[in-house]
Each structure stands twice: as C-alpha cells, then as structure tokens.
Amino acid sequence: MKFNVILSTLLIILLSACGGQEKNEDEQQQSPNQTQTDSPKSATMANHPGKKVYDAVCLACHMADGSGVPGMFPPLAQTDWVLEDKERLIHITLEGLSGKIVVNGEEYNSIMPPNSHLSDKQIADVLTYIRQSFGNDASEITIEEVQKVRNR
C-alpha cells in the first residue's frame, strides 16, 4: 500500500515535470497569434496504453495529431464520429468503413480496413486514447462496450 502511494507520487511528479517542460517548449515556439490547442488531458496521454496501438495501426493514415489526410483519410480530432455515438465508433473500428462520408464538412470516399484482429482491450484502449487526445475530451470506452458490439 505504502509502495503504491510512493509510486503514485513519483508518477505525479514525473508527469508534472514532463508537462512543465512541454509548456516551456511551447512558450518558446509560440508566436503571439498562436493559441495552445492541446488540453492538459492530451499532454498526459503520451503513456496511455492506447497510444501504442494507435502508433502501430492508425497513425499511418490518421497522422500523429489525428488530423487525417485531406481528401483521403478523415480527421479524428474534434469530430462527432469520434466524440459521440460510441457504438458506431466501435463498429467502424472492428468492421472498417467504406464509401462516401462527410466529416467536419469535408467529403471522404475511401476505405478503412477492419481491425477485428485486435483484442477487446486493445480496441478499448485505442478508442479511449483517440477520444481523449488531439484536443478531444470525451469519456473512455470500456472492454465490455467493445465486447457488446463485437458479439452483436
């Protein structure tokens, strides 16, 4: 128990130290008319287990900052496709998606492969990661929620 408290304290110190450093770098780079878009939550997502899945499976098309590729792959940042209907989001991740969709006012007509080979935990992790990164601030997705959609 005591060990856990020490560990948590260390982790908090470590995280706040990292956060502080990032802020300093941001301040150095920031020009007067730029605004900081990263929420404090995003800054702590670097160690989230979903990031590892994201980097290996999603990043190539959706980009490190979730901005997607204009005309090819839609963004994950600040869109109702990610922030709202959880079941739709889980379903797309498992089964993939093809055809015309409109995301943030822009039309996309390409193909996303299915990812049903990922475990329920991996999908829960990566979807929680994208819902809480890139300036997104939505609730987590649980393993049970993924199971429910997979078994439908």
Add this chain to the structure above:
Amino acid sequence: MVNIMKLISVLLLSVVVFSCNQNGKAPSEIIADSDNGGLTLPEGFSALIVVDEIGHGRHIVVNDNGDIYVSLRNHSQNKGIVCLRDTTGDGKADVVEYTGEHTGTGIKLHKGYLYFGADSAIVRYPMQEGNLLPGSQWELIARGFPQERQHEAKPMEFDDQGNMYVTVGAPSNACMAQMRTKGSPGMDPCPILEYAGGIWKFREDVLNQEQLTDGVRYATGIRHAVANCWNSEVNELYVVQHGRDQLHQFFPEIYDSKQSAELPAEEFFLVTEGSDFGWPYCYYDPLQAKKVLAPEYGGDSEIQERCENKTDPVMAFPGHIAPNDLLFYTGNMFPERYRNGAFIAFHGSWNRAPEPQSGYFVVFVPFEGAYPSGDWEVFADGFAGEGIINSTRDAEFRPCGLAQGPDGSLYVVDSNKGKIWRIIYS
C-alpha cells in the same frame, strides 16, 4: 519549288504567331507577383497567382487562347470543371465559371473536345469556338472501369495515331488477400491485374467503348499513375507511379520506420506496349538500384526472383511523395535546357510518419531523346509553407496538376484550395 514552299510556310507561321499574340496575352504584359505567389524558383523565373480558390483542383489544361480548365475532386457549386478566363490581360482570371456534372482528375483539350476522366468513365464535352464554356451535352468514350475507392483517378493521354491511353489504378496497396491488413499474404497471381494496375488503350473518337472488351491492356504492373504524358518528341508514353505503402507497418521485422519512409521509390516509367513494371510482386529499391521481391510474396528486402525480368524505371524518386502530374516542356519561353525536359508535380506525402512528411514541390528532369540526361532537381518549392510538415494537413498548398500555356508559361494547380500559379521566365 522547295523555296516557295518554305516561303509559304514562313508566311503561314507568321500569321499563326501573330494571331496567337492577338488572342492570347503577350508575355510582356504579364507581371509577376512581388513575392512570386510564395514560391521559390530558379534564377530568372517568377510567378503570379492566377486565381486563389476554386475548389479541390486536380489537373489543369490551358487552351490556345489562354482559357484555363481545371478538374475537381469534389463538386463545387454542384459542378466538376472550373473554366477561367482573363479578359484584362494581366494574367489574373477575372471570369470564373463552373460546369460539368462529373468530378474526377483527367482533363485534356483534344481535337475540339474537352476530355474528362470521371473516376469510372471517360467522357468528352464539345468545345465551342469563342466560348469559354464547353457544350453541356457530353459523349461517353470509355466505361466499365471498376468502381474504386482508392487510386480511382483516370488521367488520359493521346498519341498521334488516334489512340487514347487511360491509367486504371489498382484499388489495392500490394494485392493482399485482406485489404491493408497486417499478416495477410499477397494473392498470387494477383487477380486485380486483369482489370486494373495498368494502362488501357482505346480509340479516341469511338463512343461507348467498354474497358475489358474494346480496350486493350497496353502495359501492366503499374500500381497507380496519376502523372502521365505522351512525349510527342519521341512518340512514347511516360508515367510516374505511386509506389506501395506501409512496409514497416506490415513487416516491422524487415523494415524499420525510417526505411519504410524512404522505400520504395516513386518510379518514372517509359511505357512501351507490353511492358510489365512488376506491381504487386516487386518494387524498386533506389539504394540497391534494382527491383526486389515484395514482402507479401516472400521478399526479404533483397532477393529478386521473378523481379529480375521486370522493367526498371528511367529514374527513381524518394518514396511516398506522390507524383500527380507530368509534362514534357515544348514551349519557347524557358531557357533551352528545359526544352523537351520533364516537369513533375509531386503532391507530397502522407505515408512517411513518424518521419516528417515531404515532397510538396515541382521538379524538373532534363531529357535528351527518350531518357533523362541528368539528375532531377527541385524547380518550384514553397507550396506547403514554412517549417517541418509532420501531418499532411499542415501543408498549406499541394501541387497536383501542370499545364503549359500558349506563350510557354507553366501553370500549377493546388488541390487544397484550388490556387493556380503561372510561372514565367524573363
């Protein structure tokens, strides 16, 4: 007699040149923007912005009278073609009209028609003398192309024998059994090559041709080539291929992320009838200067096997920078070394992450006869804006189409907002 013919030719030529200058705008009237529209160019070149924002531009063509036509990826004002005219002679478009129900990429003026590569068909609109807008009654030239959601662009080229060449991109990365899925093997033989992944030849003026029954497969093993040009100097077709993606993502045990950002090369092909360039079985590694077997087919990044017999590119470019248009320069405005050389518009990468993205520029390749006579060089840069581009969306503009104007100017269209630059030399 010969002398009289010569005299008549010179007189006729003078009339043609004179009338061009009457209808078109004399180059001396065109003044470049003080910042060259944000571009960096070689010494002696400058640029002006023709128009700022017309939609998601793809390819561009300029008529003999200076009118400009641009294909659009998505409908703008419910239309897929933008028509631009400069009525004041300052090089800036002051008439902007939208027409055409199809969206797509290929667009060419040929023998009185505006040919258009809608993604699943080739159509043509009749041009009307003096009118900016083509007639609205289009004719169907070729159809039956696969419905595709990747690599669907249909650029077309014409030779001097009445033939039309259409690239049919493969709706696939490397012909894996399961689309872009780690661990899925390559299909062998790849069934896609029967209907895509190559160039099909049609008659330019026969209506309603079906791809697989009326068209002839002219060349194969081309994953996708948006950049195509018939070189009328040597009478050959050239294309620049979009190479395959995601080597590291699917085969991390063979390729690290840095190798995956650089491999494979974007390949510049001289396409003769019956050529096979190797996709999906092979890709070109510029460091080893050879085609190697793709990992989906048992490759280890070095062995060649069946790739030994595939046709090599005439030049290799860095990976993933997306060649989207090719133009052999035949004008008189630019210095002599540019004549018959190739300009290539690179759209810039998305598949280099986690390495920074790159390649949002127009390059020049000097040519002598049918082959490059020197290395490639960046000709126009600065489209993407300043700083490192980590995500493709950070690139402000992306060059996608090229055209030569009647005075020899080079036009470049961007796909983000539809900005058009006109590059001149003085």
